[in-house]
Amino acid sequence: MAEILIADMRRVQPREALGEQPDVGHWFVCPYSAKHFKGYMITVPNGISVPQVRLPLNASGPHEIYIGVYHGHTPFVQDATAGYAGARHFLRLRLSNDACFDTIESEYYSPIKDGFHPEKEFTLNEIMEVHWRDANLTGQALIFANASGEFASHTFASVAYVRLVPLKGDMWQQHQLESPRDDTKRLVATFDGTFYGNYPADEQAIRAYFEPMRDSDFQLVMWATSRLDACYYLSKVGTPLQALPEGYINRRYLLTRDFQTWVRRGIDPLAVAVKAAHDCNLQIYGSMRLQGIDMPPYHQFHGAVTFMTQHPEFWTVAEDGRRMPHVSIAFPEVCQLIVRLFREQVENYDLDGIHLLFNRSYPFVLFEEPVVRDFLAKFGEDPRRVDRMDQRLWGHRSSYVTMLMRELRAMLDEVGAKRRRRLAMAAHVMNSVRNCRYFGMDVGTWVKEGLVDHLIVHPCTSIEELGEKRVMPATIAEFARLTEGTGCRIYADLYPRRLPPEKIRQRVIEYYDAGADGISFWDTYARMWRKSEWSMIRIAGHREELKDWAKRASSFWRKVSIESICGISLDPRYGIQTHG
Incomplete structure (x- = not known):
């Protein structure tokens, strides 16, 4: 059976949702000519009210689904060609029997933050095609919608074509190989609570962050529950996020405003997240930042009175x-x-464990009165007068953090005994054992005493030069030696956030070869919408098979040249970048 190319988006329904001229309330239909075919794309600004549209697929059986998108000559695309990471566009889509929408985000790179990837450079006369997902299409249609929320303002949604590839023969065998097994469930997702600035609006929006991990190699989800006592749930111990005054200048203004929807409805978003995770066969841990404040003058944390x-x-x-x-x-x-x-969280919600972010808001112990007093009693010296590299100082500061870890482990064991299961503890830590010790994390003692089940190694501020701004394989080998023969698992936090699929594959293999038990993905919400990369990430627990999947990695993304849109030439020789 041959692949199916649907390039005429005039087939979507209802036809009344389409317009031949751009106007509010309609998808704008644009004829285009590509190198090997012609079609009609549809495009619409995000953030405005426009009907969802339905595309009949007329296909049956399992297929790979590829989506071709074009984002046009907008200011954000100009930023992208200049190398700015903020050039993002969003298209929401789902199959007709899906419970919620997924999102496709444009895949631009910042050479400064993400590195230089010439294979993914693009021009303004190219459609970007990405592998969205595999699915059984019998009786299915595709439904498209634009994005809402301030994070998507000044961006567009577009669909140029849909390409369906039947999963037959070798393709079906590859699909079967990529299916998750118990031994491939090695991946960790971290949601640190920012969500591009807009907190999920409802139950479906929360579920949409878990569904892309269904039937994947993901096992653990670290879900933001609090920044110390500023809580992302309806807490009675802490304070649920409070709204900032209208127009208040703080990068979390939208987040706190959106959270009030949950407060008014009396529905707890953490309970919704726990159910969504378990429905997708994922374990979910309550995740806490230990709370610092933003840099002044925008330091008013969430605009609320907090413990800090x-x-x-x-x-x-x-x-x-x-x-x-x-x-x-x-x-x-x-x-x-x-x-x-944390006790409130594990007693009142069906969480599988807890998670501490020691890679943010550090240092956690410096020269406070108890620290000075105890150091003087133990060593007869004032810690403020000793060299900052003195190992006694490192060990002394670490002792306070270790005491907290012991108290948390005891609490988890107590609650776990009542629930007749072990409640796990995970921690994000620094990018070397030495760096951990300097900042108060005696990971060796944590592992030896069985306090932690998972250590996630993150690229952080260092007291020494450790090479590239990422977790190095040598660091993973160091942690692997530390945990050898214990029940503690080591994960490398994959950075930068944005990498082409083949470079993701190569880097993951390096970490496994160095001794990593699995791979973690910071800000998973910012990765799962970049679909060519996500197609590689979601199968990255296949430790052995990855070595043979270079060709597969290259299949998740391609560029399709277009010659004209609406009869207007896009010939790059004649000033396409200066049109207008």
Whole structure:
């Protein structure tokens, strides 16, 4: 059976949703001529009210689904060709029997943040085709919608064509090989609570973050539950996110505003997330940042009164007495609050464990009064006078964090005994064992005492030069030696966030060869919409098979040259970049 190319988007229904001229309320139909075929694309601005449209597929059986998108000569595309990562466009889509919409995001790169990837350079006379997913298409249609939310403002949704490739013969065998098995469930997703600025609006929007991980190699989801006591759920121990005043200047203004929808409805988004995760056969951990504040003058955290804003006496303190914008774990009051918050989460929600983000809001212990007092009693010296590289100082600061970890492990064992299961603990840590020790994380003791089940190694600020701005394979080998023979699993946090599929494949193989048990993906919400990359990521737990999948990685993305749109030439020799 041959592949099916649907290039005439005038076939979508209802026809009344289409317009031959761009106007509010309609998808604009644009005829185009590509190198080997002609078609009609549809496009519409995001953030405006426009009907969803339905495309009959007239196909049966399992297929690969590829979507061709064109984003046009907009300011954001101009930014992209100049190398800015902010050039994003969004198309929402689902099959007719799907429970919620998925999203396709344009795949541009910033040479500064993401590196230089010439194989994915594009021009403004090219359609970008991405592998969306595999599915049984019997009786199915495709439904398209534009995106809402401020994160999508000044962007467009477009569909140029749909390409369906039947899964037969070798293609079916490859599809079967890519199916998840117990031994491939090695991937970790981290949702740190920003969601491009807009908090999920409803139950379907939360579920949409879990569905792309269904039938994949993902096993664990670290889901943001709080920044210390500023909570992403209807907490009674902490304070649910509070809205900022209208027009308030803070990068979390939209997030806190959107969260109030859940507060008004009395529906707990954490309960929704837990159910969505388990429905997709995923484990979900409550994830906490230990809360620093934004850089001044925009430092008002969530615009709400929090433990940190109420108690500056529990902030970290530098050698010279200056207060630093982090809470200190050296204070029992801080540790007690952390334990109470996590206890509330595992007692009231069907979470599978907890997760601490030690890769943000550090340092957690400096020269606070208890630290100085205890160091003097133990060593007879003032810690503010010793060299910052003194190992006694490192060990002393780490002892407070280790005490917190012991208290959390004891609490989890207590609650787990009542639930007749082990509740796990995971932690994001620094990019070397030495760097961890300097910042107060004695990971060796954590592992030896069985306090943690998962360590996720993240590229962080370093006290020494460690090479590229990513987790190096040598670092993973160091952690693997530390955990050898224990029940603790090591994960490499894959950076940068945006990489072409083949480079993802190569880097993942490097980490496995160095001893990683699995791979983690920071800000997973920002990766799952970049579909060619996601197609590689979701099968990255196939440790052995990956070595043979270079050709497969290259199949997830391609460019299709177009010669004209609406009868207007896009010949790059004649100033396409300066049109208008």
